[in-house]
Amino acid sequence: MPSGKEVTTSSSENAQVPDPSAVQRHPNLFRANRRRQHPRLRRSDITVTDEAAVRRAVKAAALGNAMEWFDFGIYAYLAGTLGRVFFPSGSDTTQLLSSFATFAVAFLVRPLGGMVFGPMGDRIGRKKVLALTMILMATGTSAIGLIPGYAAIGFWSPLLLIVFRLLQGFSTGGEYGGAATFIAEYAPDKRRGYFGSFLELGTLAGYAAAALLVTGLTVWLGDDGMDAWGWRVPFLAAAPLGLIGIYLRMRLDDTPAYLKLEDSTVRPAEATDAEETGAEETGAEETGARGELARIFRSHWRPLVLCVALVGAYNVTDYMLLSYMPTYLSDELDYSVTHGLLILVGTMVLLILIINQAGRLSDRFGRKPLLMAGMLGFLALSAPAFVLVRQGGLLAVSGGMLMLGLSLVCLLGTMSAALPAMFPTDVRYGSLAVGYNLSASLFGGTTPLVITALIDATGSDMVPAYYTMAAALAGVVAVSLMKETARRPLEGSPPSVQTEEEAAAIARAQAPTPKF
Template identity: 55%
Template structure:
């Protein structure tokens, strides 16, 4: 990474006055470490959070005794949704804090809180032992998880976006969701192995605790990895700038987001809506829908989801790479239109209830979801300037997730239960896709461009010289236009 003595941390001037010293040159080894650390840390966070979804049917029996499996599932997903209600609070606390004290320190805090919350779930006695206090303690642990997650995605996406070069920000950002999928796969794999190798009685008695207790050592590993990182060049530049200016209070920072950035915030909410409704429908709700509603073999269902997520890993990286070539908008628009047209066929296949059609339907949703997991981590941070990027993204992201994403399993389970219409998941996805199409069309293309308020970011000095040649050629063209107009 270039040092301040190299002159590469200066506050950028207007583009027409851009000099070589204004361009940020990122050391490739440091970039790989940053991306790897965020992906690994994110995998550990989402292992913790995802395990709850995959063992939801068992948790319903442990914490919510009822003769109606549908009621158990709704109660379990109600607790799942409750964690999302505090996510905006976590975003409001951790996001602006990350803009003030640094991305790295806040991301270490979120890692600790998530690990503690998940580990504690594994220690809670069952309903049969302590009665109503069991679901209450489960709710408290879920709220701790939700609060910490409120600062995770916005910070991790910001961290990678600010380290990545302009040409490869989409590909580098896609590793964040690659890490999420790894976490989900580990969570689903762990639950699948338990359900396949243990009797139902053993699983209900103590086996369900194992994946939650694993969170303790995983959290320590993730914390160590994140503490070894450096701050992002964009944040360090912004911090240097603030030293010579009047300090803004958190209240001023929050007002600046709402007053000056309300349009990007709305765009963020719309984009996150389609992203997370699809995510939580496909990877959280449908596994339980298969076993509790369609009576599909629970172990077979988990392994199908596991295989689909493994296939999504290279598809996510491919979508991120493609977004650097053709743009973020075409990739995300393909996913939105695909959901509008293919949700009903996909769910029709899933409802057939045999392995191959179920796998085919889930794979269709996985391919379309990959369009979002590949492009969103680079598209969302580009909506906001550096000084409020973490805070604005964390708040906008988590408000949308809380209102629409995290409630998807609960609302869909309720719709299916109350109407008896097993196609409700498809209709829900189609409604979200319409909002997604509008949000994507309203977006400005950001592929291969510097982040707002930042100079160009490149991977070598030769790239920096190429940028300067492009700037000079553009300036010469601008100078010729008035001359040509005058001659005309």
């Protein structure tokens, strides 16, 4: 049960102890000031969650995330095929680099999408923006499946591919931050890790579905059939998935935390005096998207920097294993594309089965222990894992990928609950969208491109291990600097509990106003 200090929505750590003589001279003034700074929670302030509504929200958010990674997984797993279709001239390495460069292009506009959709989600609500990003994402992915190849229209073919990849990236800029915020604000405080883990279950499900579909088509059609038309099928499949996701999201109400904030006439308690002064000076402009971004960078830059560092380490490890590994097996170790994808699918299915347990553990023991275990796992196990993978053979490759997968699941099962808790409610969507996508742009989507280029430059097959270890080391530092947020209310929001009895107990536990 959270203590009174933990559930108070205003900050007490920086409060100064009043001068005793001043308290004696003006007791009524100090009592009133104390009540304003540390208001007691009323029973009506505390959110009692509806289990059915929470599960509907989790389902809608996770499906959108699954679709996002289904789209990106398709491109990663078809990198060699798309290189031949859209970039036919040059060596195999040049084609692969061109394909991965186009993969990375989508990440260049993700920060722009985050800066547009994030503040919009804080202004007009999470639900509307998440529905909009789903529409744009489904449109961009389906359109790629309709582009004629280079042989048909020449230069226009890769140009159109880049345009629709940019649309994908722009829409994705508002997806993860919004989905993570949506689940975090719906979930009860004590189970935020468990429900948040379903978001990354969607990630694994999307990747697994993409890998299975590409594998099945490759076995059925062969390389010639895939080059001719088979590559289009996975992209076109995004259209019906998008319609289902839009339907599920539009049926939901907005999050309880956002609705309470919207109904409140009092500015959130985490606003500082400097922030208040800045708002008065900038006037109406501060309420627009530019003003909200300025406030995020000005007043919340510390958690923003920490978010970028955490997401950077997480994205490098994630994309290295789930996006790049099949290409590594086929292009660097002459492994069968189909065989490599099947091993990856097996690894992801195992992670799907245990990811919710990682979320439960983060609720019980804290976010930091789980995140640190994942980062240290990558730091210690990446080199041995790649040594195993390079041995070839089913057992060796599966064992190496499993070592990496178990480290990754500690991050996957925890990150979607840890990141939203770093920011207050009124700027949560915008701050997370900006921080996450800046980091994903710099470190996530570039991972396959950078690793491929480094292997080509150095000739070493161990480059992915060293790159992953460097990212994990940065992650260890970031985790050590973050605050523990498990089983505590989100900053700027009242407590969220599962039962009326819990709510009543928290209200009763509030300490009475001190008397001087």
